[in-house]
Amino acid sequence: MNGYEEFHSGLEAPKGVWWKPAHKSEKIWFGIAFAWCMVLFAMMPLWHWKGGQNPSGIRSKVDPAAFTARVNEFTATYKVGEDRGMPIVEPPPGSDVYLLGRMWSWTPVLKLKQGVEYTLHISSADVNHGFSLYPVNVNFQIVPGYDYALRVTPSEAGDFRVICNEFCGVGHHLMLGRVIVTDREGREVNRRDPMPGVPQ
């Protein structure tokens, strides 16, 4: 005999007391799996401490109308040009920057500088939107009534897009914004010229 008395299927009611010691392999796997779950947990606080990418931000409630007014004021103050009728805004390096999502546009077009930390305030004037920066691929949920202020440092110069990736009505797929990042000297680098023929 090797110490095993009986086995039954999951369809049978176990006889008597079923709270019995686990087999060795089960204990080993339990130990490994538990340790792995601890790693899964530990990585999150660790990344807050050592990592550079966290969804924390500065979060506050804001009235959508008040936020819209703030964006308009910001746009008027720092407007440097237009792109297809949409204002291009170049705020001072390191300042607070505003981006408004609404059906179905992201306004304004932002012009940022590489290597500088900005506080990027994003909110919505109407429904939920999804901020998805292409091709960097960072994604945030934008909820009306909440100002999500993320400290971002563009690490590369170029011409970027803001996709809306939360369904926001029938024009959702038309909602596309633009972010320009100039290099450390403030020059535009068009690695990919997005719109040939349109003056930048």
Place this chain on the structure above:
Amino acid sequence: MSHTIPRPAAPPAEAPVLERWKSRICPSTGFRIDRHADGLIKANAVVATVMLLIGGISAILILLTRWQAVHLLSPVWFYRILTVHGMTMLIFFILFFEMAVLYFAAGPLLNSRIVAPKTAWSAFGLMVLGAALTELMMWTGKADVLMTSYIPLRADPMYYLGIIMFAVGALIVVGIFFGTITVARREKTFTGSLPLVVYGAATAAIIAFITLLHGAATYIPAYLWSLGLIRYDPQVYRMLWWALGHSSQQINVAAMVALWYLLGALTVGSVVLNEKISRSAFVLYILFISLASAHHLLVDPGFGPAWKVVNTSYFMYMAVLASMLHGFTVPAGIELGQRLRGINQGLFGWVKRAPWGDPGFSSLALSVIVFGFVGGITGVTLGTEQINILAHNTLRIPGHFHATVVSGTAMAFMGITYYVIPLIFRKKVAFYRLAQWQPYLFGIGMLIFSIFMTFAGGFGVPRRHYDTTFSNAPFDLQFSPAVDMVTAVMAIGGLIAAVGGGIYILVTVWSVFFGESLEGVDVTTLRTGVPQGLIRPPRKLVPADTAAIQERGWLGITPGTMVLVLIFLAAFALYYFTNWKQLAAVWKIG
């Protein structure tokens, strides 16, 4: 006939109450099947199949639209059909099927009658009515809000009301499930503890209860809000909705794992290694129910980092541990069940000699593998607070959940159907050869689909999006040319799966309505038309069988499974840390 399923003794003479309910004894399994259990299982299964058909057609339409080379639907109809697909599949198909599972677990598996049958039928009527009302609102364009209906997007009040009616019906069924178990115990239709499969179903029922309460907290205010009676904060709505939305997926997980144990027992006579481990793992699902809900809010503005880290893990990810335990005990039970019956060659002789032609077994195997390797690994990784920045609302999200809820849950549901048709409907499985191919087509199609959808998401391709060429957008955006290829392969995988899904519907509908009856037939004399697990049921174990067991050092008594789970862990760690590395490469953000 030898069989692992216990043959219950004749109803005890001292329990005259048993005489009051009409039942039949299943000739192949010995289950005592109450007339109402019979009817309720059938009715729920039939409606579930209708829902699967609606959801499946909508799936094909969506697929042929997202495949940019085809781009079938108009934007309005794309978003409308996407709404229909989500609600019909994730809520109506799954829950109707789960209601059938609950009746099956509490009724036949415990040899019990269903309590309060009139109430049970009313609950079924209410669910059908609610589902029909919601479908009507969606198809008539009064609820183009997608499945999540995030306010302030507004649907017709009748849409929310339909969901509330459906949920109330489901809640009543959960009550009947527990009532039936209580009565079964009082009437001594079983002795001792619940069998593990029923225990798992009970776990699903408890989670369903929690989920449906969250559903009420979400949709009743939404209904009032849609009527203009109250204010409703969009962030609070998102939190409550996901307390419903992901908890409902935990119902699916618990029900699916219960079916894993059931399918294992029916197809290869798998055993329970240790009741304590398996049952504790089910309890962990209940205790850690909120974790996955918080995963949906990781990049939301309404919650701070401490809230996110704690609620996504409760410090220790015990729900993940639970799935990792079942991921061990289910294949280990299959392995040991085979070894005890003499299939004891090498590490993987039990895999090689498993009944791969039994659609119940192949569904089980594919369900376990794809759920674990694709759904599980991606799910935990995407549900990590910071990694979610890379993935939120991209195609990686539906890539993940099609691997869990479709390749995992729906696949297990399909597998058990091949046993339910002969056992409950008393019919042969029609087009049996096709049925044998069905799990492979569906499983492998969905595997391709979800893996390539995940790839596409990695390029930042958004989910729920009509036109990723942005042809009418104010600016241009050209995804990497690889994306075209990836989405085309995804579409082909999806179409293969759709063929598999179509075969499933054909086989089940044909079997049930036009199939050859099995009344009076001894299934063990058949050569085909019913799954192998019924023709040659796994031999009943005797104590002497345990002599075959060998401890192989730290690999234990199920060495093959130990090797498989270690491969799994290696894949998990690789995927997880690759994502951290990718994250470290993007802009500094915080």
